[in-house]
Amino acid sequence: MTRFHTRWGLQDTGSCHAVSVIPDKPEAAKVPAADHTLRILSYLAGRPAPVAASAIARELELPRSTVYHLLSTLAAHGFVLHLQEERRWGLGTSAFELAGGYTRQQPLARRGAPLVAALSDRLGESAHLAVMSGGDVLYIVEERAPRRPALVTDVGVRLPAHLTASGRAMLAALPREQVRALYPDTSAFPVRTGQGPQTPRELRELLREVRARGYATEDGEVAVGLRSVGAAVLDASGWPVAAVAVTWGIEELDEALLARAVQETAALLESRLRR
Structure with missing residues (x-):
């Protein structure tokens, strides 16, 4: 029986959970190295947390030496990350760049734009929709309320995820191992106004509060006074x-x-994406 791995993504039908059609053992692969590489990335994308190289080799029925060589190459280009203490591998920021690029396409923006506009009209404040792109958030919909403060969050702008309410909300929903991979040490914490988490421990505590509260906040960490x-x-x-x-x-x-x-709007967008 041929098995297929589940892969996160968006499709034009409105579903935000697509199914990869990369089989475990494709017939007559013309470029084995490329085939093995794509199968490894597809496998990692379908895992809820980083996994050991031995598990990848076993599940995909590939030689361990091949898996280690390909993982090393993928790591050099940022597509996977090696968590040395756990001896496990997970997707890297370059993989998220690809996922974010696909996410930015029409389906999400098309379904999200009218909801963000309605939210802005309802509250009389500026509203936006953003996606994760590596350790950043990327704004894909921006609705400016009239006579409200100027913002830096134009469509296409990137900001450090750990400083923004949008980014914190998404980081809090990611597996903890993935957050640790994105923020391994203090060098991963740029600041804009001198405020915000600056260590992995501070970020863990902040995200714990987000999960408990059910939404994320940000006060002056992107721009003073906002x-x-x-x-x-x-x-x-x-x-x-x-x-x-x-x-x-x-x-x-x-x-x-x-x-x-904001939560009601997010829930409504979720329901529309899943139709």
């Missing part, structure tokens, strides 16, 4: 494909009220 709340948009497997957020100025608004509206 605050945001964000909620993740999850696919059918629980993977964060995007996040909805609202940003406002120094006014003392009801954060819980804004957060509920």
Whole structure:
């Protein structure tokens, strides 16, 4: 029997959980190295957490030496990461770049834009939709409310995920091993205003609070005087494909009220993507 691995992505039909059609043992592969490489990436994409090289070799029925050579090459190009302490391998930032590029295509933006616009109209504040791209968030929909503060979150802008409400919402929904791979040490924590987590421990604590609260916040860490709340948009497997957020100025608004509206919009987008 031929087996197929599940792979995260978006498709034009509106489903945000696509099924890869890369079989375990394709017939008559003309370029074995390329075939093995794609099978390894597909396998890692379908795992909920990083795995050992021996497991990859066993599951894909490949020689261990081949798997180690290909993993080393993929790591050199950023497509996989080696977690040395755990002796396991997971997807790297270059793989997320590819996933983010696909996510940025029409289906998500088309379905998200009217919902983000409605959210902005409802609250009278600027709203946006963003996706993960490596350790950054990439803004794909931006709805500016009239007479509200100027923002840096134009469509196509990237910001460090750990500083933004959108990024924190998505990071909190990722497997902890993946977050650790993205933020292995203090060098992975750029700052903009001198605020925000600057160590893996600080980030872990922040994300723990996000999970407990159900939404993420940010106060002056992207731009002084601006605050945001964000909620993740999850696919059918629980993977964060995007996040909805609202940003406002120094006014003392009801954060819980804004957060509920953002969560409702994220849930509505989830339902539309899964149709």
